[in-house]
Amino acid sequence: MRVHEFITRFVILLISTLSLTAEGADSNRLYVQIKDLVPEGDEIFTGADIDAVELSSPNGMVRLYASALIENNSNSVTPDHADQASALLGPPVLISSEAPYVKSLNGGSVSVAIDTLGLQVSPDWNLTVYEVDGTLYAEGAPEPYQIAVSRDPSGPWRDLGIGSGITRLALAGQQKLQLSDQETSSLSSIVSQ
Amino acid sequence: MPESLGTIVSAEEFRLHLANSPQQIIAELKAFLVYYEHHEHQVEEHGATDNGGLQATARIMALLAERLEQLQK
Numbered sequence: 001m002r003v004h005e006f007i008t009r010f011v012i013l014l015i016s017t018l019s020l021t022a023e024g025a026d027s028n029r030l031y032v033q034i035k036d037l038v039p040e041g042d043e044i045f046t047g048a049d050i051d052a053v054e055l056s057s058p059n060g061m062v063r064l065y066a067s068a069l070i071e072n073n074s075n076s077v078t079p080d081h082a083d084q085a086s087a088l089l090g091p092p093v094l095i096s097s098e099a100p101y102v103k104s105l106n107g108g109s110v111s112v113a114i115d116t117l118g119l120q121v122s123p124d125w126n127l128t129v130y131e132v133d134g135t136l137y138a139e140g141a142p143e144p145y146q147i148a149v150s151r152d153p154s155g156p157w158r159d160l161g162i163g164s165g166i167t168r169l170a171l172a173g174q175q176k177l178q179l180s181d182q183e184t185s186s187l188s189s190i191v192s193q
Numbered sequence: 194m195p196e197s198l199g200t201i202v203s204a205e206e207f208r209l210h211l212a213n214s215p216q217q218i219i220a221e222l223k224a225f226l227v228y229y230e231h232h233e234h235q236v237e238e239h240g241a242t243d244n245g246g247l248q249a250t251a252r253i254m255a256l257l258a259e260r261l262e263q264l265q266k
Contacts, residue, residue: 037217038208133224135231141205142224144217162216164224 028118030055031070031153033111034129037144037162040075040107047074048145048164049102049132052092055114058124060183065090066112070153074108085110092130094137094187102132105145113153123172133165136187198249205253215264222257229254 038047053066072085087100089112103110129147132140142165148157149171160169212218229250235241 037212039211041204134228142221142228143208144212144221144224162214162220164217164220165227167220167224 027151028116029113029151029153030116030121031111031113031150032066032127033071033109033148033150033155033157034105035109035146035148036074036105036107037146038105038107045102045104045140046106047104047108048143049104049140050088050110050145051094051102051130051132051137052088052090052099053112053114054092054128054130055116055121056126056128057119058126062119063091064114064116064119066114068113068115070111070113072108072110074103074110075106076104088112094130111153121171123170125171126168127160127171128166128168129163130166131163136166136184195245198245202249202252206256209253209256209260212260213264215261218257218261218264222254222261225250225254225257 032053034048034050034053036047040046055064056062066089069085069089074085084100085103088103088110090096090099093099093101127147127149129145131143131145133142134140144162144164146162147160147167147169149160150157158173160171160173163169209218209221212221229247232241232243232247232250236243236247
C-alpha cells in the first residue's frame with residue numbers, strides 16, 4: 001500500500017469513526033433523503049443499491065459519512081436478509097472492506113443524517129452517493145434515485161437532483177461533478193488489493 | 194443477444210419506459226455511459242471477455258437517447 005493511500009484511508013476512517021460516535025445538535029447535522037426512481041419489485045436488491053452517502057469538502061480532505069438512519073421507507077422483500085438499512089451508513093465498501101454492503105431501496109426511500117462536527121459546510125461542499133453501478137463495484141448496474149437535503153429531519157427538503165450510479169453533486173445544486181480521475185484511480189487501487 | 198441478457202436488460206427497459214423527466218434520463222445516460230466506457234476499457238485494455246455485456250449496455254444507451262429526444266420535443 002502506498003503511503004498516500006494509507007494516509008487517505010486512515011483520515012477517512014478516523015473521520016468516519018468520529019462521525020459515528022458524535023451526537024451533535026441538529027444544527028450540526030445535514031439530512032439527506034434518497035428516493036428510489038426504480039419501480040418496486042419482488043426481487044432481492046431491486047432498485048437503487050445505496051452503499052454510502054458522503055459529504056466532502058471542496059478539496060476532498062474532509063469526508064463525512066451518514067451516521068444515523070432517520071427514516072426508512074424502503075421496501076425490503078427479505079427483512080432478515082443482510083440487506084439492512086443500516087448498511088448504507090458509514091464509508092463505502094470501496095474504501096473500507098469491513099463496511100456493510102448496500103441497502104436496496106426497492107422503490108422506496110430513506111433519509112439519513114450526516115454529523116458535520118461543527119465544521120462550516122458551504123454550498124461548494126459535495127454530496128456523493130455511492131450506488132452499486134458495476135464500474136468500481138464489480139456487480140450491479142446504475143439505477144436512478146432522487147437526492148434532497150435539509151437542515152431539519154422533517155424537512156422541508158431541497159431537491160439536489162437525480163443521480164444514477166456513483167453520483168456527486170455540489171450542495172449548491174448548480175453543478176454536477178464526476179469523481180476525479182485521481183480519485184477513481186485511488187478507489188480502484190484500494191478495491192484491487 | 195443471449196436470452197438471459199435480454200431478460201436482465203428488460204428490467205432497465207421497463208423502468209426507462211416509465212421515466213418521465215429529462216433529468217432522470219440525463220442522469221441515467223451519464224451513468225450508463227460511465228458503465229459502458231468502463232467495461233469497454235476492461236475489454237480493450239485488460240483483455241476482459243465480452244459475453245454480450247457491451248452490446249446490452251449499448252442497447253440501453255440507445256433507448257436512453259431515444260427517450261431523451263422524445264421528452265425534449
